[in-house]
Amino acid sequence: MKDRKVVCRCEDLTEEEIIHAIELGYDDLESLKRFTGATTGPCQGKGCLMHLLRILSQKTGKSVDEIGVTTQRQPVNPVPLYILAAAEKGDGE
Amino acid sequence: MTIKVAVIGGGVAGLSAAYFLAKNGAEVSVFEQKYLLYGASGRNSGGLTAQFRNEALIKLALRSLELYNTLQSEIGFNFLLRRDGYVKIANDEVANVLKDEVEIQKRAGVNVKIVDPDFVKSLFPDINENAFSIASYFADGGVVFPWPVVWGLAKGCKELGVKVYDYTPVSVEVKGNEVVGVRVDDELHRADYVINAAGAWSNEISRQAGVELNNKIFKEEICVTESLKPYLDPYILDVSTNVYISQSMRGEIVGGILGNETNNINVKSSLDFLTKYAKRVVELVPKLRGMSILRQWAGVYDLGRDGLPVIGPTKVKGFIQLNGFGRNGMSTAPAAGEALAEYILKGKSKILEYFKP
Ligand SMILES: Cc1cc2nc3c(=O)[nH]c(=O)nc-3n(C[C@H](O)[C@H](O)[C@H](O)COP(=O)(O)OP(=O)(O)OC[C@H]3O[C@@H](n4cnc5c(N)ncnc54)[C@H](O)[C@@H]3O)c2cc1C
Ligand code: FES
Numbered sequence: 076m077k078d079r080k081v082v083c084r085c086e087d088l089t090e091e092e093i094i095h096a097i098e099l100g101y102d103d104l105e106s107l108k109r110f111t112g113a114t115t116g117p118c119q120g121k122g123c124l125m126h127l128l129r130i131l132s133q134k135t136g137k138s139v140d141e142i143g144v145t146t147q148r149q150p151v152n153p154v155p156l157y158i159l160a161a162a163e164k165g166d167g168e
Numbered sequence: 169m170t171i172k173v174a175v176i177g178g179g180v181a182g183l184s185a186a187y188f189l190a191k192n193g194a195e196v197s198v199f200e201q202k203y204l205l206y207g208a209s210g211r212n213s214g215g216l217t218a219q220f221r222n223e224a225l226i227k228l229a230l231r232s233l234e235l236y237n238t239l240q241s242e243i244g245f246n247f248l249l250r251r252d253g254y255v256k257i258a259n260d261e262v263a264n265v266l267k268d269e270v271e272i273q274k275r276a277g278v279n280v281k282i283v284d285p286d287f288v289k290s291l292f293p294d295i296n297e298n299a300f301s302i303a304s305y306f307a308d309g310g311v312v313f314p315w316p317v318v319w320g321l322a323k324g325c326k327e328l329g330v331k332v333y334d335y336t337p338v339s340v341e342v343k344g345n346e347v348v349g350v351r352v353d354d355e356l357h358r359a360d361y362v363i364n365a366a367g368a369w370s371n372e373i374s375r376q377a378g379v380e381l382n383n384k385i386f387k388e389e390i391c392v393t394e395s396l397k398p399y400l401d402p403y404i405l406d407v408s409t410n411v412y413i414s415q416s417m418r419g420e421i422v423g424g425i426l427g428n429e430t431n432n433i434n435v436k437s438s439l440d441f442l443t444k445y446a447k448r449v450v451e452l453v454p455k456l457r458g459m460s461i462l463r464q465w466a467g468v469y470d471l472g473r474d475g476l477p478v479i480g481p482t483k484v485k486g487f488i489q490l491n492g493f494g495r496n497g498m499s500t501a502p503a504a505g506e507a508l509a510e511y512i513l514k515g516k517s518k519i520l521e522y523f524k525p
Contacts, residue, residue: 100326103334105203109210109315117394119463153394153460159446160457162439 082130083123085116090130097134104131104142117153170195171513174350174359176338176373179209180314180497181490182365183321183332184505187239190328192513197357198322198330199350201337207367208497209318211435211467213390213414213422215403216499217254217309218278221269222476224522226276229496231503236312239502243327245320247312248417252401254309255288257300259408266407270304280306291402294455300406311403311414314498340364340377340487347377347486361512363488368433368468370491379482381525383470383492387434388427389441391464393456395419404452411448421456423449426495427469435466469494472523479504479523480511488512489525 080090088111101110104127113127114120120127128139135142171194175182178200186196204210216236218229233251240247258266266282273280283305285297291305322332338350340362349358364373374381400415405426413423425445442464450457472478472492477500479490490508493501504523511517 103203105205106334109205110319115463117462153462154442155458155460156393156446156450157457159442159461160450162443162446 082126083111083113083116085118085122086112088113088123090126093127093130094134097131102131102135104128104144107131171361172359173197173361173363173512174199174338174357175363175365176340176350177207177365177367177369178204178318178322178332178334179207179365179367180317180321181209181367181493181501181505182363183318183325184502185363185365185490185508186325186330186505187321187328188506188509189512190325190330192509194509194513196325196330197359198325198332199336199338199352200332200334201369203334204318204322204332205315208467208469209314209367211390211465212314212498213403213412213424214312214314214317214416214498215254215309215405215412215414216312217306217403218499219254219256219269219273219280219304219306219309220496221272222522223272223276224519225476225496225500226273226278227519228500228503228507230277231506232500233308235502235506236317239324240320243320243324245316245323247316247320249310249312250401250417251308251310253291254306254403255291255303255405257285257288257303257404257406257408260301262408263302266302266304278306279308280304292400292404294399294453295404296452296454299452300408309403311416312498313417317498340373342377342484342487345483345485347484359486361486361488363490363508365490367491367493368470370470370489374489377482377484377487379484379487379525381478381489381491383472383478384429385431385433385468385470386427386494387430387466387468388424388495389437389464389466390422390424391442391445391461392416392420392422393459394462396421396459406448406452409448411445411452413449413453420462421459430468433468435468437464437466469497471495477504477523478525479508480520480525482525
């Protein structure tokens with residue numbers, strides 16, 4: 076059996092699977108994240124974003140700067156609904 | 169001679185039109201300013217319904233439901249489509265509105281009926297039957313996962329020879345009273361037809377062509393919880409509070425509050441939204457109170473006058489509108505794209521009469 080090189084532990088994704096997705100045409104960070112699920116697990120990418128950037132950069136020849144880092148979607152720490160429901164009011168937006 | 173078409177916008181509307189145009193022989197290019205999924209088509213809750221008040225819109229929705237079925241196998245891409253029903257719940261204050269629209273829908277051939285809270289509880293045992301007083305149930309409705317819909321349509325397009333350009337913002341170019349194509353940086357990409365499928369950005373594109381549009385812009389916020397085993401089958405929209413919930417194929421509870429009109433395009437998330445949403449959801453489904461929100465985001469969409477999409481030719485020859493889908497684009501745009509392709513290639517489409525710019 077070949078070595079399974081896991082790059083995203085939360086979603087159990089290997090380097091091979093990431094490369095396959097890039098080859099299918101999901102070759103920008105936004106599409107790659109969404110297509111593979113990488114960075115969308117419980118750690119929200121803390122463990123795998125750098126790996127994705129490295130693989131994308133290797134496969135597309137773009138620098139990490141060109142690829143760009145995507146916006147982190149809030150909230151960073153999961154908040155239970157009952158705590159939110161008890162909040163007096165929000166941020167007043 | 170082959171008809172050349174340039175589509176502005178890589179959302180569900182633009183890609184559907186591109187797909188059906190290419191399938192019937194046109195030479196099509198799609199231009200998306202960012203990545204596919206950047207627009208509302210990549211940010212929505214995937215609810216599919218025909219529970220509308222306008223008969224022509226209902227027709228588009230019923231046809232779109234058929235198309236979702238056929239397109240998945242035609243293209244060979246799984247849209248994660250679930251047809252487990254779409255339920256609108258309401259309190260006494262809006263009960264009559266719901267009853268009224270159900271009559272319209274029945275006349276238009278929709279398989280819909282008024283039901284009581286106990287019936288809804290039989291579909292979803294965890295719902296609090298005291299939190300609403302009446303509901304309308306559309307058994308053929310359901311949910312799709314919007315991402316594979318967009319990716320699948322893009323794949324289908326590419327296989328038919330359509331060029332799909334991402335990260336390519338364009339503007340429309342008009343000479344005299346006729347469209348000449350779209351401009352990409354300094355380059356002119358010539359086309360016989362330019363389709364404005366730019367969603368919330370459609371007003372701006374239309375302005376470039378010198379055509380008045382005046383679609384209203386809405387912003388809508390949405391969030392997902394951590395994953396649960398599959399247990400919420402139908403899509404549920406509470407028309408009294410505008411809060412909706414459904415469960416994705418990944419098990420997350422996806423929910424939000426219907427959008428509000430805004431005069432600038434922004435997709436910032438707010439804590440205000442989360443607290444409002446959470447308050448109503450724990451009333452509706454008390455058992456969800458311990459669930460955590462994992463991510464939240466927002467999207468923008470445009471709505472045409474009279475609350476209907478705007479589809480068809482304008483005073484500028486070759487400049488075609490395909491926008492204004494509002495909160496219902498996932499439910500209606502595939503059939504709109506199909507009808508528009510027929511209009512462009514055959515010169516007529518009966519259904520589009522009702523959505524003329
Ligand atoms: C939170 C939320 C929940 C929703 N829930 C539902 C639902 O449950 N059911 C339902 O039916 N509908 C729902 N909707 C509505 C639905 O998402 C929209 O009606 C639909 O996606 C509109 O598709 P579109 O292709 O017209 O627009 P979009 O998907 O917005 O596509 C337009 C594209 O044009 C691109 N563009 C703009 N300007 C340019 C330019 N100059 N050059 C190149 N490209 C450009 C944009 O980047 C964008 O990607 C929801 C929307 C939101 C925001
Ligand atoms: S390691 Fe990829 S999301 Fe956690």
